[in-house]
Amino acid sequence: MPSITTNTTQTLVELLSHLVRFPTVTSDHATNSAALDWVEEQLSGLPLHIRRYQSKGHPSLVATTRDTKSPKLWLAGHIDVVPGPSESYEPKVAGGRLYGRGAHDMKFALATFIALLQELGDSLAELDLGLMISSDEEVGGFNGVGYLVETLGYRGQTVFLPDTNSDWKFEMGAKGVMWWDVTAKGVASHAGRAWQGVNAIDELIRFVDHVRANFQTEPCHDPDHPHATFNLGTISGGTAANAVPDSASARIDIRYPAEVSADVIAFWFEAAHAAVPTVEAKLAITDTPYLVPNDGPIHHFERIAEAVTGRKLGRFVAHGSSDARFFARHGGHSVNICPTGSGFHMPTEWIDIADLTRFYEVTRQFVQDWARA
Numbered sequence: 067m068p069s070i071t072t073n074t075t076q077t078l079v080e081l082l083s084h085l086v087r088f089p090t091v092t093s094d095h096a097t098n099s100a101a102l103d104w105v106e107e108q109l110s111g112l113p114l115h116i117r118r119y120q121s122k123g124h125p126s127l128v129a130t131t132r133d134t135k136s137p138k139l140w141l142a143g144h145i146d147v148v149p150g151p152s153e154s155y156e157p158k159v160a161g162g163r164l165y166g167r168g169a170h171d172m173k174f175a176l177a178t179f180i181a182l183l184q185e186l187g188d189s190l191a192e193l194d195l196g197l198m199i200s201s202d203e204e205v206g207g208f209n210g211v212g213y214l215v216e217t218l219g220y221r222g223q224t225v226f227l228p229d230t231n232s233d234w235k236f237e238m239g240a241k242g243v244m245w246w247d248v249t250a251k252g253v254a255s256h257a258g259r260a261w262q263g264v265n266a267i268d269e270l271i272r273f274v275d276h277v278r279a280n281f282q283t284e285p286c287h288d289p290d291h292p293h294a295t296f297n298l299g300t301i302s303g304g305t306a307a308n309a310v311p312d313s314a315s316a317r318i319d320i321r322y323p324a325e326v327s328a329d330v331i332a333f334w335f336e337a338a339h340a341a342v343p344t345v346e347a348k349l350a351i352t353d354t355p356y357l358v359p360n361d362g363p364i365h366h367f368e369r370i371a372e373a374v375t376g377r378k379l380g381r382f383v384a385h386g387s388s389d390a391r392f393f394a395r396h397g398g399h400s401v402n403i404c405p406t407g408s409g410f411h412m413p414t415e416w417i418d419i420a421d422l423t424r425f426y427e428v429t430r431q432f433v434q435d436w437a438r439a
Contacts, residue, residue: 074181075423079164081108081177082417083157085145086166090201092146095123098201101145102127105199108180113191119218121209124202128214129183130195131437135218137196139437140225140398141182142389143175144203144210148411163407163416170407174417175228178426182433193437196222203229203389206351211389215396222393224363224436226401226429229388231410233421234371235380236364237402239357239394240387241294244320244331245350248273250303252344254312263310264344267303270314273345274298276338277318291385294322294331317350321385324355353387356394358402363436367401370435371428375421379403401432 088101102125106116114129130137147168157166164174179197183190198220200210214220230237250270255263281296296318303314320331335347358364360381368379390400405425409415 074426075419077181078174078177078422078426079159079419081180082164082169082174082422083166085173085176086157086164086168087155088145089152089155090146090168091149092124092202092204095125095201098146099125102199102201105145105176105180109183109197112183113188114183114197119214121213121217124200124209124213126201126210126214127197127199128220129197131190131193134194134196136221136223137437138194138223138439139433140196140198140222140227140393141179141433142198142200142211142225142227143172143179143229144200144207144389145173145176146201146204147171147173148204150411151413154413154415159419162419164419164422165414165416167415169415169417170231170404171410171415172229172404174405174407174422174425178228178422178429181426182430185430186434192439193433194439195433195437200389206353207389207392211392215392221396222398224399224401225390225393226363226367226432227388227390228402228404228425229390230384230402230404231408232380232382232404233406234375234377234403235382236368237358237384237388237390237400238360238381239324240355240384240391241321241323242328242353242355243387244322244328244352246318246320246335246347247350248316248318248345248347250314250345252310252312252314255310257308257310260310263312266311266314266344269342269344270301270303270316273338273342273347274316274318276341277334280334290382292323292383294320294326295385296320318347322355323383324357328352328354353391356387356391357383358390358394358400363399363401366436367403367428367432370431371403374428374431375424
């Protein structure tokens with residue numbers, strides 16, 4: 067095994083720093099496109115078939131060693147980030163860490179992929195490998211990986227997509243998600259004569275309480291929280307304290323494991339409507355849970371990683387999903403694991419530089435083994 071060199075670390079820091087400086091907020095299509103232009107420049111001269119796509123304004127980049135939509139192994143990631151203060155887009159190195167928006171979620175992986183493709187150079191022709199970078203994961207991924215897989219027919223046996231926030235633990239799947247838009251109708255009146263009206267906010271709360279009663283209360287005393295969860299994420303209504311509101315609305319976020327049926331959750335909302343007919347709920351977003359088979363590529367990656375890092379790798383099922391779910395629906399096995407870092411979506415987001423270098427070495431060995439044509 068080649069030794070991990072100072073040059074490797076320096077390359078990773080330089081690439082990641084450059085990526086962090088792009089303020090690639092999901093809604094900023096122009097900046098995301100510019101960032102992908104830069105990525106494409108880094109791949110110039112390599113034996114790759116490079117394609118660019120766009121769906122509803124969201125750009126994507128795909129590069130493959132062969133002219134195919136189904137390589138043996140995908141290296142996949144998203145370049146978009148959630149909004150942050152302007153200073154978070156200026157990378158800082160301190161205490162062995164690189165700080166910056168997207169450093170851990172998940173531009174470190176893109177830096178790893180770019181550096182590896184550059185290192186492999188002409189030997190890429192010996193591999194059946196693909197790179198897929200999207201720009202809408204932070205809002206669901208439907209116009210990035212979702213579009214590429216579901217609409218354009220991209221597939222793959224294995225996808226390496228390091229987009230999780232648990233250090234050196236395999237994400238073995240994720241809960242499903244449902245977003246429900248809830249609207250309540252009431253009758254307006256003066257607050258001094260509240261009996262003459264029907265308070266839409268009160269009706270909304272009654273409805274919410276009916277639905278919430280079906281969920282596990284917290285604290286549940288299970289550190290893994292394997293149950294379905296309920297969150298009243300937004301609520302609005304009313305114009306003044308001395309007026310009974312005649313309308314109110316809310317959005318509810320449900321996360322549910324594979325053991326819970328989406329039809330059952332829908333029934334809970336129907337039952338709440340029957341109990342509070344002035345309130346209606348409409349499903350805004352839905353995506354099913356998925357599980358990753360505990361075999362094949364994960365075992366191979368695990369053997370390499372434990373040899374390189376000297377640590378035992380863990381496993382867990384995530385509460386929030388990733389773009390790996392789009393491949394899972396078509397039988398694609400995902401490998402989702404990250405080096406040490408923290409601060410997803412926070413001003414203090416960081417990645418451990420020494421561990422990133424170890425991650426690079428694990429990735430290099432895994433790619434050369436698993437993508438061998």
